[in-house]
Amino acid sequence: MKILIVEDEEKLLKSIKEGLVHSGYAVDTALDGEEGSFMAFTNSYDLIILDVNLPGKNGFEILEEIRERDREVNVIMLTALSDVDDRVRGLDLGANDYILKPFHFEELKARIRSLLRRKTSISDAIIRAHGVEFDTAKRTFAIDKEALKLTAKESGILEYLFFNLGRYVTAEELMDHVWNDEVDLFSNVVRVHMSALRKKLKDKLGKNIIRNEIGKGYIIDEEN
DSSP: OEEEEEOSOHHHHHHHHHHHHHTTOEEEEESSHHHHHHHHHHSOOSEEEEESSOSSSOHHHHHHHHHHHOSSSEEEEEEOOOOHHHHHHHHHHTOSEEEESSOOHHHHHHHHHHHHHHHTTOOSSEEEETTEEEETTTTEEEETTEEOOOOHHHHHHHHHHHHTTTSOBOHHHHHHHHSOTTSOTTSOHHHHHHHHHHHHHHHHHSSOOOEEETTTEEEOOOOO
8 A cells, every 4th residue: 555645744744654564564654745646647656645834835735636536545643733623624624533732653654554454445453365374454365364465565465455346456556556656567576476476376386366468467366
C-alpha cells in the first residue's frame, strides 16, 4: 500500500517515513503544501497523512482540493491544535481521521490499518484464499497456520493482490502501490519479485495461485 506524508517538521517526517517503510509500506513525502498538493494530484495513493499547518498551502486547502477530485482516498490529518473547531472543519472537509501531536507511532499504524481495511470494504480481519490466510491487522500471511516468510516487497505485492481478489492488477499498478517514486518505471523489479513470490507460494501449496495474463496483468481468483 502506498502512502503520502505531507509534513513540514523534517525530523518528524523522517521518523514517520522510516517507521512506515519498516512496516512494509511504500512511502512518498513532501515538506510543504505546494509540493504535497502536486504529489497528491500526480500520483495514486491509498492513504495520505496530511499536516494542518504547512507553508505555502495549509492542510485544509489541500484536503479541499483532494476531495473535489477524489472522494475515495483516505486522509489522516495531523495537528498540534487542540481546538475542536479545527478538527470539525477537517472532518467536514472530508478527512477520515485525526491524530493529535505528539502521538505514539503504534497508534498511527493502527489507524492506518483500520482505514485501509475500511477502504477495501473488508469487515473480517482475516482474508482466506487458496489455502493462504492474510491477517489484515497484523499484515502477515500464513499457510496451514505456519507463517509465510516473505520479503517486504513480496509481502506488499501479495497484500495488494489479496485486497484486490478477483481483479487483474497491472505491473504499473503494483509499482504505484508497492514501490516509491525512486523506482525506474522501465525496470523489471515487479517481474523479479513476482517470480520469487510465486515460487515460494508454489513450494508451499504445490500450485500457482497468481495467474498472469498478457495485456491484463496479475490476478488471484476469488474462490467460489
